[in-house]
Amino acid sequence: MKRFSKEELFILRNKIEINKLIHEILKVPSKVSNGCIRFRCPACFNYNTSTKSDTNLARCFLCEMNLNTIEMVMAVKKTDFYPSAQFLQSYLPSNISYNHVNSIVEKETNSNPKFQASSYKQKPKKPSRIDFICNLVYTRLFEMKKK
Numbered sequence: 001m002k003r004f005s006k007e008e009l010f011i012l013r014n015k016i017e018i019n020k021l022i023h024e025i026l027k028v029p030s031k032v033s034n035g036c037i038r039f040r041c042p043a044c045f046n047y048n049t050s051t052k053s054d055t056n057l058a059r060c061f062l063c064e065m066n067l068n069t070i071e072m073v074m075a076v077k078k079t080d081f082y083p084s085a086q087f088l089q090s091y092l093p094s095n096i097s098y099n100h101v102n103s104i105v106e107k108e109t110n111s112n113p114k115f116q117a118s119s120y121k122q123k124p125k126k127p128s129r130i131d132f133i134c135n136l137v138y139t140r141l142f143e144m145k146k147k
């Protein structure tokens with residue numbers, strides 16, 4: 001079985017928009033509340049959710065859980081990590097280059113093991129604020145590198 005490299009996983013988590021994934025690709029049921037589109041949490045089926053395009057994460061406030069793109073596929077389709085990543089790969093834009101993200105991926109995975117693809121089956125941890133900030137910084141770095 002092919003293993004995904006850190007670069008590939010980084011790209012799968014960051015280069016497929018979480019909103020596009022939820023609404024267009026996975027077609028998760030959603031409803032509009034207070035002018036915002038809320039998707040149905042695949043774990044608790046409530047709509048107390050939001051997405052953050054900065055970090056490309058979806059959050060359920062009841063489950064107190066963040067889902068990245070791979071975890072979202074796992075949760076919605078009830079598939080394991082590998083088939084979920086493979087599924088996502090087919091939706092990657094074709095112009096993605098792996099080279100320019102290498103250094104960031106190194107930093108990401110070395111400094112914070114939590115950023116490695118985690119399994120949805122793990123007990124959901126309460127995400128700390130620092131995780132959010134780290135993720136934001138990495139996203140910014142990633143964007144800067146692109147220019």
Ligand SMILES: [Zn+2]
Nearest residue numbers: 041044060063
């Ligand atoms: Zn939930």
